[in-house]
Amino acid sequence: MKKIMTTHFSKQVLDWYEIHGRKDLPWQLNKTPYRVWLSEIMLQQTQVVTVINYFKRFVHTFPDVESLAKASEDEVLHLWTGLGYYARARNLHKCAKAVMSDFGGKFPDNQTDLESLSGIGRSTAAAIISLAFEKPATILDGNVKRVLTRYKMVEGWPGNKKVENELWELAENLTPKTDNAEYTQAMMDLGATLCKRSKPRCEECPVKQDCFARLESRQKEFPNSKPKKDKPTKSTFMLIQLDKLGRIRLIKRPSKGIWAGLYSFPEYEKIDDIEKLMGSDNHKLGSFKHTFSHYHLQVHPVVVKGCDSNEVRSDDNEIWYHPEVTEEIGLNAVVLKVFKKLKDI
DNA sequence: GAGCCGTGGCG
DNA sequence: TCGCCAAGGCT
Incomplete structure (x- = not known):
């Protein structure tokens, strides 16, 4: 039963992606592990529209991991100016050097080695494995969290460890082994273009007939918001x-x-x-x-x-x-x- | 687990 | 004007 539902879900998502998915973002062209990795780091907590120009400038200056590894940290930070979360840039540089020294200049294609690199966590590693190497892996980024919390009405703030573990399990159960790269991109596209935080476009959603939140008209409640704290x-x-x-x-x-x-x-x-x-x-x-x-x-x-x-x-x-x-x-x-x-x- | 770490856009 | 938050990871 579970397997049938899983297959059903991913098929709906994949069929939708084939027609409506984004396939010509800068990092989807001339696809290399380096470009996929760079885009994934830039996209952490940052929207696509913001990243596009930074990505273009960056790959123009540093077209591959070797040129990046040889750069000075100041040069790397210069290209990151205004993008925010500057530890990402410093970790990026550190990661490039490690790829050169420890992995012969080639990005590893497995979860363990990727997560050993600076700035790459579980979801980013999975994205690289799936998108760059086209091997099966499961991501759980903000987009996927939004889609899944609505789809199954998962209660609790997704930043909470228990909730997050629940979402990881759900995500893995829904992820197909075949067409995995397309599915990964499809889930992010679904979250970014239809299953948005505000004003989700549920009528166009490929899984609308099974989405618990939509069936109960409670889309706005999911994902549950972070407990608020005053900023000093x-x-x-x-x-x-x-x-x-x-x-x-x-x-x-x-x-x-x-x-x-x-x-x-x-x-x-x-x-x-x-x-x-x-x-x-x-x-x-x-x-x-x-x-x-x-x-x-x-x-x-x-x-x-x-x-x-x-x-x-x-x-x-x-x-x-x-x-x-x-x-x-x-x-x-x-x-x-x-x-x-x-x-x- | 919870705090740290940017920025710009949106309602 | 202001709170919220967007393709997270590190400590």
């Missing part, structure tokens, strides 16, 4: 020093914590801390709020012009940045936002 608000004064050549002083952030390894402005807790150092001849840009996944940051940019770049003691972590001269480095979205504000004044 922090405040920071960012010192933007310009020298006579229009260069900007940036400091490389530590290898742990927010924006690790990226260049950013020096930060101070109070305006007094800046004026004690620089004097009171400064210009305040409008403060603004930047929101992270786990807290809000109220940013107060303070501009000091006409600095003498020779006067500031410079170590390896400091640079005077000029977009057209400075070698490529990683920047965060707040720095980009401030750059834009500077242009407007």
